[in-house]
Amino acid sequence: MSAERPTGRSGGAVLDGFRAAPGVHCETTMLGNMLRHAGVDVSEALVFGLGQGIDAQFFPPPPHASVPPMLTGRVGPGLVAEHACAALGIGLVTLREADDAGAHAQAVAALSAGRVVGVTVDIFHLDYFASRTHFSAHCLALHGLDDSTAYVVDTAQQGGAQQLPLASLVRARASDEGFMPSPRLHWHLDGGPDALPGSxxxxxxxxxxxxxxxxxxxxxxxxxxxxxxxxxxxxxxxxxxxxxxxxxxxxxxxxxxxxxxxxxxxxxxxxxxxxxxxxxxxxxxxxxxxxxxxxxxxxxxxxxxxxxxxxxxxxxxxxxxxxxxxxxxxxxxxxxxxxxxxxxxxxxxxxxxxx
Incomplete structure (x- = not known):
């Protein structure tokens, strides 16, 4: 794992030496930042391909609802990260807490161990996000928390590195509204192989x-x-x-x-x-x-x-x-x-x- 040490903050931790790398898709951006900080520098496209991410899913409009049909182009949330880490021989820890305090403690513990944290959020609650609709299958790379602010990386389309009010992150993580909600879900890497892949x-x-x-x-x-x-x-x-x-x-x-x-x-x-x-x-x-x-x-x-x-x-x-x-x-x-x-x-x- 990365040799950098997190900086202690009251109620949180912020990773030193972290370098944001925005991508074109949220989950591959998230995992790419997690891997890169751990010393595995692979492209977003390689993360997606090794993650077996290509697919299609069709969701017809529900009866008597004003929701349009949805046709997606990838596998379900979390599967790209799961498959890519398995292909690379790197452990991936998946955790979910029942309450906000537990979710915050999980994230702080992973950050304090020098690991970037992947989280799922509802974009409706992200202050910097232009969309005002609920979509709860969005992923962020979280590299720091303090008493008032969350430090995250989103896609390049959404501005890449962002500072988000902590209260907004808490609401976004806890939301059960919108498409494919997964409240208070997070991932972090768990060690790695003796020789990190890269060549x-x-x-x-x-x-x-x-x-x-x-x-x-x-x-x-x-x-x-x-x-x-x-x-x-x-x-x-x-x-x-x-x-x-x-x-x-x-x-x-x-x-x-x-x-x-x-x-x-x-x-x-x-x-x-x-x-x-x-x-x-x-x-x-x-x-x-x-x-x-x-x-x-x-x-x-x-x-x-x-x-x-x-x-x-x-x-x-x-x-x-x-x-x-x-x-x-x-x-x-x-x-x-x-x-x-x-x-x-x-x-x-x-x-x-x-x-």
């Missing part, structure tokens, strides 16, 4: 099992029609009916904005996975990865085109036809992703010698 020789053997796990996961139709490739196809099948949603002319462009910018959106993670495949190629030197890298680069472009199209829904001359075209584009993306994952699954099985 190409250390990391290359870890690539193929992670690729195989992610590809098999996305292609598994047994998970239901709301997960993986099946989720993309279900969303595409339902998309023409989104014109009947309440306030559809405002809601549908907002869905597109979510896909483009939000941390759980679709195209963000396709871009991260393309970056991971490029890094995997550099680490392994395996030329057979190049077609998959090209495929995911094309998939990112197709998502971008789809988002541009959906964003223009309100101004379309024929909104019904516009949504049918969007559905056709999403079906084509599902076809492309299924083919890309099938190739990666076959290739990774060959390289690992497993089924």
């Amino acid at each position: 190409a020789a250390d990391l290359a053997p870890r690539i193929w099992p992670a690729v195989q796990g992610a590809a098999a996961h996305c292609l598994d139709h047994g998970r239901g029609d709301d997960r993986g490739i099946s989720a993309l196809r279900r969303a595409a099948g339902e998309l023409p009916g989104w014109g009947l949603l309440p306030r559809s002319e405002a809601v549908i462009p907002e869905i597109a904005r979510f896909w483009r910018f939000a941390g759980t959106g679709g195209t963000n993670f396709r871009g991260l996975y393309a970056e991971f495949l490029a890094e995997a190629h550099a680490l392994t030197g395996d030329a057979d990865l190049l077609p998959s890298l090209t495929a995911f680069t094309d998939i990112v472009a197709a998502w971008t085109d789809l988002i541009d199209h959906v964003s223009a829904h309100a101004g379309a001359a024929d909104r019904s036809a516009h949504l049918k075209e969007a559905a056709a584009r999403l079906h084509a993306i599902a076809d492309a992703e299924e083919a890309a994952f099938a190739r990666l699954l076959e290739l990774s099985r060959d390289r690992t010698g497993t089924v």
Whole structure:
């Protein structure tokens, strides 16, 4: 672990020598900062790829509710950190407390041991966050606490290093409102291997099992029609009916904005996975990865085109036809992703010698 010592504060601790590294996604930003402070300097894309983070999940609107459908592009909260740490051979401690005092004590104890703390929060209670909606599956890297202030790292989109009133952090951690709430959940690293991974020789053997796990996961139709490739196809099948949603002319462009910018959106993670495949190629030197890298680069472009199209829904001359075209584009993306994952699954099985 890092040799730096935390600075004692009344009622808390602040890590000395901590250097913030904002990323494009909250959980990979969180874990990347935890790892880097522990001496494991790996890219955000590698964290995401080793964490088998690529996926799709579809959440239809609840009956009689004004909540729009949600299509995400990653596995559930916490799984990226769990898988990435397992791949790197580093222990990950997951804790949850029933009350605010216990959660605060947990965080102070980990900080006092020189560890960055990962926490889940509801963005509604973050003073610096522009959104005024509840979303409780957001992650922060916490590197300090004192009597009045929490020192955190968020994504680059949210300003990176932030100082947050302690009362705001307490409310954000305790919230059970919004999407996937996980009140007072935190993670910290637990030691590490004798030789911390970081070189190409250390990391290359870890690539193929992670690729195989992610590809098999996305292609598994047994998970239901709301997960993986099946989720993309279900969303595409339902998309023409989104014109009947309440306030559809405002809601549908907002869905597109979510896909483009939000941390759980679709195209963000396709871009991260393309970056991971490029890094995997550099680490392994395996030329057979190049077609998959090209495929995911094309998939990112197709998502971008789809988002541009959906964003223009309100101004379309024929909104019904516009949504049918969007559905056709999403079906084509599902076809492309299924083919890309099938190739990666076959290739990774060959390289690992497993089924």
